[in-house]
Amino acid sequence: MSNGDQNLNVIKEKIGFIGGGNMAKAICEGIVKKNIIKYSQVYISAARNESLEYWQKKGAHATTINGSVVDEADIIFLAVKPHILPEAIANILDYKNEKDKSYKSKLFVSILAGITIAQLERALDFTENRIIRVMPNTPMMVGEGCTVFCPGQRATESDVNVVKTILEVSGVCKQVPESLINAVGALSGSGPAFVYLMIEALADGGVKQGIPREMAVQFAAQTVLGASKMVLDSGKHTGQLKDEVCSPGGTTITGIHALEKAGVRGALMDAVEAAAKKSAELGEKKH
Ligand SMILES: NC(=O)C1=CN([C@@H]2O[C@H](COP(=O)(O)OP(=O)(O)OC[C@H]3O[C@@H](n4cnc5c(N)ncnc54)[C@H](O)[C@@H]3O)[C@@H](O)[C@H]2O)C=CC1
Numbered sequence: 001m002s003n004g005d006q007n008l009n010v011i012k013e014k015i016g017f018i019g020g021g022n023m024a025k026a027i028c029e030g031i032v033k034k035n036i037i038k039y040s041q042v043y044i045s046a047a048r049n050e051s052l053e054y055w056q057k058k059g060a061h062a063t064t065i066n067g068s069v070v071d072e073a074d075i076i077f078l079a080v081k082p083h084i085l086p087e088a089i090a091n092i093l094d095y096k097n098e099k100d101k102s103y104k105s106k107l108f109v110s111i112l113a114g115i116t117i118a119q120l121e122r123a124l125d126f127t128e129n130r131i132i133r134v135m136p137n138t139p140m141m142v143g144e145g146c147t148v149f150c151p152g153q154r155a156t157e158s159d160v161n162v163v164k165t166i167l168e169v170s171g172v173c174k175q176v177p178e179s180l181i182n183a184v185g186a187l188s189g190s191g192p193a194f195v196y197l198m199i200e201a202l203a204d205g206g207v208k209q210g211i212p213r214e215m216a217v218q219f220a221a222q223t224v225l226g227a228s229k230m231v232l233d234s235g236k237h238t239g240q241l242k243d244e245v246c247s248p249g250g251t252t253i254t255g256i257h258a259l260e261k262a263g264v265r266g267a268l269m270d271a272v273e274a275a276a277k278k279s280a281e282l283g284e285k286k287h
């Protein structure tokens, strides 16, 4: 029996997404591939009809009306850009008041960088404030995500369990204190982009040495994949693994010297620090 068959129908709830962009697609694709939900259980809203075509083709329910997603779904992921949150909530409230709806029973899951649980509770004060703050990453799309979550005070144990089930089928998933979410967002939320840049640069290096582009990209990506697996599976310190590749007087230590002279370690630390700082700044803006 495949893993997919084992997971069949685990989630009975209807899942909503306010915002149907890159991260919503990654979360959904990941969980549908693992058979824990079907696209027919998914309700999406986005700003423009053009953004909805992707979802309609997949068999999800797609609309430009945020309130109708909250109406239909049991668990609603907030998946717009952080600065759009006030507008997205205003759209929900317009619909709620016009249709005389109560959204008390709904669970909200925010993936917005920087926006704190306290800010979300203020924005969602028309609900019971069952909120879980999550920081996912796009490799969830291929089952290799790295996600953290932090439940708000009003989230129940069953809320946490269902959200954990949704997130952990698509990779690593851990609960962390909210104080760590900006830092984790900088490392694993933004991190895929940092790694793509490194893969591209490694491939460029290969191309410069005469390797055809397609082969260079494949080899660079496979090398990063293999090295990651070595770190995760061997339990060895990264320094030891590096030493095992560096023959005395050999090619690798010569390359490492070039990287150290260029300050690659410091540059990567700076990148994580800058992203974490930016995340905190996003939360400091008025919401
Ligand atoms: N892309 C990533 O790797 C990650 C993103 N995030 C967070 O996920 C959130 C979404 O990011 P992306 O998916 O990359 O953005 P995106 O730009 O790809 O998607 C945003 C979506 O929001 C929709 N939208 C815009 N205004 C709207 C409104 N008023 N009502 C409803 N929908 C509206 C757009 O039509 C689009 O479908 C952000 O808050 C970001 O901080 C978190 C972790 C990783």
Ligand SMILES: O=C(O)[C@@H]1CCC=N1
Pocket (backbone or CB within 6 Å): 113, 185, 189, 190
């Ligand atoms: O760039 C951003 O702001 C979002 C949050 C983490 C990854 N992408």
